[in-house]
Amino acid sequence: MTWVFVSHCLILLLLSAAISSAEEQVHIKRSDFPHGFHFGASTSAYQIEGAVLEDGKGLSNWDVYCRIKGNIADGTNGDIANDHYHRYMEDIEIIHSLGLTAYRFSISWSRVLPRGRLGGVNQAGINFYNTIIDNLLLRGIQPFVTIFHDEYPQELEDRFSGWLSPVMQEEFLHFAETCFKHFADRVKYWMTMNEPSLFAEMAYERAMFPLARCSPPFGRCASGNSDVEPLIAVHNMLLAHGKAAKLYREQYRSKVKGVIGITVCAYMYTPLRDVEDDREAANRALAFNVGWTLDPLVLGDYPPEMRRYHGSKLPSFSSEERELLRDSIDFMGINHYGKLYAKDCIHSSCICNDSNYNLGSDRLIRGFVFTTGERNGVTIGEPTGTSQFFVVPRGMEDIVNYMKERYHNKPMFVTENGYCSPGNEDDIYQHDVKRVRYHQSYLASLAQAVRNGADVRGYFIWSLMDNFEWSSGYSLKFGIYRIDPQTLNRIPKLSATWYKDFLSNSSHGGVDLSSTVPDGSKDVSRLHS
Numbered sequence: 080m081t082w083v084f085v086s087h088c089l090i091l092l093l094l095s096a097a098i099s100s101a102e103e104q105v106h107i108k109r110s111d112f113p114h115g116f117h118f119g120a121s122t123s124a125y126q127i128e129g130a131v132l133e134d135g136k137g138l139s140n141w142d143v144y145c146r147i148k149g150n151i152a153d154g155t156n157g158d159i160a161n162d163h164y165h166r167y168m169e170d171i172e173i174i175h176s177l178g179l180t181a182y183r184f185s186i187s188w189s190r191v192l193p194r195g196r197l198g199g200v201n202q203a204g205i206n207f208y209n210t211i212i213d214n215l216l217l218r219g220i221q222p223f224v225t226i227f228h229d230e231y232p233q234e235l236e237d238r239f240s241g242w243l244s245p246v247m248q249e250e251f252l253h254f255a256e257t258c259f260k261h262f263a264d265r266v267k268y269w270m271t272m273n274e275p276s277l278f279a280e281m282a283y284e285r286a287m288f289p290l291a292r293c294s295p296p297f298g299r300c301a302s303g304n305s306d307v308e309p310l311i312a313v314h315n316m317l318l319a320h321g322k323a324a325k326l327y328r329e330q331y332r333s334k335v336k337g338v339i340g341i342t343v344c345a346y347m348y349t350p351l352r353d354v355e356d357d358r359e360a361a362n363r364a365l366a367f368n369v370g371w372t373l374d375p376l377v378l379g380d381y382p383p384e385m386r387r388y389h390g391s392k393l394p395s396f397s398s399e400e401r402e403l404l405r406d407s408i409d410f411m412g413i414n415h416y417g418k419l420y421a422k423d424c425i426h427s428s429c430i431c432n433d434s435n436y437n438l439g440s441d442r443l444i445r446g447f448v449f450t451t452g453e454r455n456g457v458t459i460g461e462p463t464g465t466s467q468f469f470v471v472p473r474g475m476e477d478i479v480n481y482m483k484e485r486y487h488n489k490p491m492f493v494t495e496n497g498y499c500s501p502g503n504e505d506d507i508y509q510h511d512v513k514r515v516r517y518h519q520s521y522l523a524s525l526a527q528a529v530r531n532g533a534d535v536r537g538y539f540i541w542s543l544m545d546n547f548e549w550s551s552g553y554s555l556k557f558g559i560y561r562i563d564p565q566t567l568n569r570i571p572k573l574s575a576t577w578y579k580d581f582l583s584n585s586s587h588g589g590v591d592l593s594s595t596v597p598d599g600s601k602d603v604s605r606l607h608s
């Protein structure tokens with residue numbers, strides 16, 4: 080006990096010393112946010128659960144993809160991952176001890192429906208998530224559940240090529256219905272999907288996620304069409320969302336006055352050069368990323384910026400489908416990590432071979448936009464362990480303002496925001512001062528957006544713990560807890576101690592907002608009282 084107390088004090092001393100020596104100090108307090116604002120952390124099933132084929136779970140797209148040599152940078156997979164399937168109680172205790180009011184996680188499709196609609200429901204999978212939900216609620220923590228977070232039964236991949244087939248709409252509806260049936264009596268916050276357009280880009284354009292389809296210049300794959308398939312996949316995902324949201328609202332919402340939304344990958348963009356072409360390119364980048372998913376789900380159709388260039392190649396919605404999709408979300412989930420420069424590739428030439436992510440920037444599927452974190456040799460913000468993420472706190476306020484304006488201030492949750500450590504800094508000392516500064520400065524930027532009237536209702540750190548970062552394996556670390564590779568023990572980093580301290584410096588917390596989300600969407604005044 081004494082040791083724990085002393086080490087806690089030492090960590091806090093270390094933290095304040097490190098932060099006070101920083102050139103720029105950010106003062107941010109929990110009380111800078113409205114009463115009832117949720118503070119949480121995020122994870123996803125494949126990235127943490129492990130237990131690959133245990134208790135009736137079926138093979139998933141990632142289980143198979145990881146087995147192919149060369150697909151994962153460090154040759155690893157999620158077979159064991161953080162062993163959350165067996166250590167979930169310890170993880171829930173951690174969440175509780177931090178003082179989080181919410182926890183965002185996803186349901187593994189292949190654990191609940193190992194063969195999709197073809198087979199039955201795996202009761203052990205249902206039991207697992209029931210236990211998690213019950214134990215979170217018992218501790219006053221709201222579960223925020225993502226239904227599809229990049230993982231589904233391999234059988235759906237083998238039979239339909241995943242989201243390329245409209246059959247997936249029905250498969251997803253069945254999965255969503257299974258989740259609602261078993262969990263919607265207690266879960267109030269649902270996200271149908273995580274980052275649909277980014278998933279489509281990775282799976283069907285850049286071949287960095289399963290099914291790994293692509294065509295030149297994006298790569299040399301056995302099959303695929305990078306210019307067209309992402310459009311088809313997103314189209315199917317949007318319609319799948321629409322069907323599931325309709326079902327939820329008609330049959331399940333009333334049980335606990337729940338809400339349903341979707342999460343998008345939301346970089347912010349700013350012009351590379353002070354010219355009109357680049358200003359337009361930055362707007363295009365936003366429309367081709369955020370707007371691709373959210374315009375249909377809020378406004379009822381694809382962004383005019385996309386329609387203008389794609390013309391009839393962009394799939395179209397029938398009038399019934401437009402009705403199904405329009406206003407089909409109660410809130411927007413924002414995954415925001417950084418801000419990038421945008422350069423026009425319609426009137427200017429773009430060199431698109433400097434990094435994997437810039438391949439194909441001069442093509443329509445990328446909106447003819449070249450994005451980069453560098454201008455005249457100077458980076459837009461401090462680089463991190465991921466080449467596309469730079470520390471630009473102002474990006475948070477900017478993206479929230481953009482979404483506030485474009486979508487009439489629909490309620491928002493920052494469902495992911497996190498810092499990827501460069502190198503193995505976290506492994507040596509767990510002394511992740513940079514991560515602490517990152518969260519402080521992004522929270523300060525978010526608080527500014529809220530003060531300016533944005534209806535943001537919660538903030539989730541990605542991630543509760545280091546985990547399997549998709550094609551990068553375990554080499555990239557975003558967690559506020561470290562996982563010891565030998566013992567899989569959870570070890571708090573400085574950032575965990577900081578988050579706990581930040582959250583306890585206030586007398587309010589954990590107030591349930593769910594009942595106000597759908598109806599109070601226009602009422603932002605209450606946030607500023």
Ligand code: NOJ
Nearest residue numbers: 123273274414495541548
């Ligand atoms: C977004 C994704 O939702 C998550 O799965 C991923 O690990 C983080 N960003 C970090 O890249």
